[in-house]
Amino acid sequence: xxxxxxxxxxxxxxxxxxxxxxxxxxxxxxxxxxxxxxxxxxxxxxxxxxxxxxxxxxxxxxxxxxxxxxxxxxxxxxxxxxxxxxxxxxxxxxxxxxxxxxxxxxxxxxxxxxxxxxxxxxxxxxxxxxxxxxxxxxxxxxxxxxxxxxxxxxxxxxxxxxxxxxxxxxxxxxxxxxxxxxxxxxxxxxxxxxxxxxxxxxxxxxxxxxxxxxxxxxxxxxxxxxxxxxxxxxxxxxxxxxxxxxxxx
Numbered sequence: 001x002x003x004x005x006x007x008x009x010x011x012x013x014x015x016x017x018x019x020x021x022x023x024x025x026x027x028x029x030x031x032x033x034x035x036x037x038x039x040x041x042x043x044x045x046x047x048x049x050x051x052x053x054x055x056x057x058x059x060x061x062x063x064x065x066x067x068x069x070x071x072x073x074x075x076x077x078x079x080x081x082x083x084x085x086x087x088x089x090x091x092x093x094x095x096x097x098x099x100x101x102x103x104x105x106x107x108x109x110x111x112x113x114x115x116x117x118x119x120x121x122x123x124x125x126x127x128x129x130x131x132x133x134x135x136x137x138x139x140x141x142x143x144x145x146x147x148x149x150x151x152x153x154x155x156x157x158x159x160x161x162x163x164x165x166x167x168x169x170x171x172x173x174x175x176x177x178x179x180x181x182x183x184x185x186x187x188x189x190x191x192x193x194x195x196x197x198x199x200x201x202x203x204x205x206x207x208x209x210x211x212x213x214x215x216x217x218x219x220x221x222x223x224x225x226x227x228x229x230x231x232x233x234x235x236x237x238x239x240x241x242x243x244x245x246x247x248x249x
Contacts, residue, residue, distance in 0.1 A: 005136075006133060006134075006136060007020065007021050007024050007133070007134040007136075008055075008132050008133045008134070009021055009048075009054075009055050009132040010132070015049065018049050021048075021055060022045055022048065022058070024134045025055065025058055025059055025062055025134050025135075026040075026062065028088060028091075028134060028135050028136060029059055029062045029063055029068065029088050029089065029135065030062065030067060030068060030071075030088075030165075031071070031072070031084065031087075031088060031164060031165025031166055032163060032164050032165060033067075033071075033164055033165075033166060035067070039067050041061055041062060041065060044058055044061040044062070045058075054131040054132055055129075055131065055132045055133065055134060056120060056125070056129065056130070056131050056132070059089070059120060059134075059135060060116065060117070060120045063085075063088070063089060063116045063119075063120070064112075064113060064116055069112065071165075071166040072084050072085075072165075072166065073112055075166075075169060076169055077169075077170070077171060078104050078107060078108075079100065079104065079171035079173075079174055080168075080169060080170060080171040080172075081107070082094070082100055082103045082104055082107070082115075083100070083157060083171060083172065083173050084157070084165055085103065085115065085116070085119055086099075086119075087139075087154075087157045087158060087165070088135070088165075089116070089119040089120060089125065089135060090119055090122075090124060090125060090128070090135070090138070091128070091135050091136050091137050091138035091139060092137075092138050092139040092154060093139055093153035093154045093156070093157050093173065094153070094173065094177060096177060097177050100173075100177055103115060103118065106118060137154070137158060139153075139154030139157075139158070153173055153176060153177075156172045156173060156176070157172055157173070200222055200223065200224050200248045201222070201223055201224075201248060202220055202221070202222055202244075202248055203220065203221040203222075203223065203231065203232070203235070203242060203244075204218065204219075204220050204242070204243040204244045205218070205219045205220075205221065205235050205240040205241065205242055205243065206218050206219075206240065206241045206243050207219070207238065207239065207240040207241065218243070219240070221235075222248065
């Protein structure tokens with residue numbers, strides 16, 4: 001994954017910037033699809049352009065659209081629906097079985113709209129994105145992961161910019177979440193300029209140096225996908241804070 005650009009709608013944002021935000025919301029919330037002209041939510045787009053709704057409300061409208069419902073609710077098992085809701089709306093993978101079970105129960109008991117609202121109305125969404133930031137992939141940062149296994153799980157769900165989420169119908173995290181274990185990060189079969197080598201990632205870590213005077217240092221690690229888990233474990237053992245993990249493209 002390339003370095004994340006955070007997009008926010010400002011009072012002075014022009015029409016071109018608003019269109020960029022609209023495209024980014026479609027890409028994030030709908031799972032990197034091709035959106036045909038007939039599938040665009042033109043009324044909601046117009047409301048965002050004239051500022052009668054916020055980006056958060058536009059996200060809600062997209063997540064409740066027939067496009068999203070057909071691809072991720074009607075066509076997927078409940079577990080897959082929930083894990084993709086976490087990815088699309090909170091930008092991270094579910095941390096544990098309690099989180100997943102809570103959302104599956106809500107979907108069954110309260111319905112589709114209540115499940116979507118539970119992410120967008122959450123304090124986590126508000127703290128991460130507020131009213132006017134487009135949701136983005138936060139799963140490679142320490143702030144979004146209370147547990148180390150969260151890093152592995154985001155890679156199981158998000159395999160890069162070429163992935164279209166609706167093409168994968170089966171849940172990716174059932175066993176790992178149920179057993180509270182890490183997903184094995186498999187080497188990518190994608191080629192890099194025809195080389196056939198696996199993907200590499202840059203891990204940025206911030207930590208303290210206990211010398212005099214005490215200093216804060218930032219360190220970057222370049223690791224192949226197959227070595228991600230042991231590297232993250234080593235970082236955690238030294239009390240380093242992972243700032244970001246990005247794919248080197």
